[in-house]
Amino acid sequence: MSYFARLYKPRMSVFWWMSRPTYLMFVLRELSSVFVAWFIVYLLLFARAVGQGPEQYQRFLDWAASPWLIALNIVAFLFVVYHAITFANLTPQAMVVKLRGRTVPGPLMAASVYVGWLVVSAILAWLVVG
């Protein structure tokens, strides 16, 4: 007598990303790329306004001060910070660096990314404010 198994094939829910907090954090991390892209567009618009003279620059500043844009930029900033933190924290998993035959410990790798981030931020702050 032969027997053929009738397999049950479960299907993933459309809302699979809500089934675990870690999945949700992953999806938010992916979504953060949209806000990174938005900041690039915003920066390009800013640079164009500067290049077009004082009048356009003032118009850009007025537009940038509108409440909805401030709200959008606050949300975008939070997402970009989250993006950067996850990037730094995941770096040791993606890169194994050896110095003098020894593997650099993961926390040290992540710390070096944070230090690099701080240094670049400090230089930019000095350029803008200083």
Add this chain to the structure above:
Amino acid sequence: MPENITLRVARYRPEQEEEPTFDEYAVPLNKDWSVLDGLNYIKDELDGTLSYRWSCRMGICGSCGASVNGQPKLTCATFLHDYAPGPVRIEPLANFPIIRDLVVELTDFMHKLGTVKPWIVREEEQPVEDGEYLQTPAELADYKQYSMCINCMLCYSACPVYGLDPHFIGPAAIALAQRYNLDNRDEGARDRLTVLNQPEGIWGCTFVGECSRACPKDVDPAGAIQRYKVTAAMATVKSLLMPWGER
């Protein structure tokens, strides 16, 4: 007498039902009982028709994986006490077709595993009289973490990419490919690159990272995949810049 804990166990009996249902069993909440002990109690004392896989009872064989309260776990290394007062929901590993009760179909993985040649590939075997292929402790350390994989499939069960796209070769197969790629005795990296440098290979991974969190042996398949992406990208750039060079 110890108190009891309720196990809600997924049942799928293809000859009598279209989709899985749940049966509840009260098992003793002994202090040192794993979830597998609870399943064995059901099988021995309450319902002999329950089907599930197990073998070593010590986290080595990788047979007893199941979803415990929604998380992929080795049932032999997961203790009932941690889920008291219960109930504990036990289901087959997610993302796999179910054969019966907690038994899932693994042929897909077995096929994919073979494609990455998880063994030491040599272009030319050295004669036996030349002795072993020697290796330093540092060379061993390069791949040892990945060699701890026990093919338990918890990483596949945790991976939403595999759940959404069954063509994705998956975490364990890539981690095991890296286990051999990083072994200085191996010469098969080029063959594996052909298989893995594909959309359904390493590039299918979006670095959810859940495979590494689920892994009971700290293999870190997510890390293996990201490292392999760097290797594959470098190899691609190299072949573009130096098409005449060694491929």
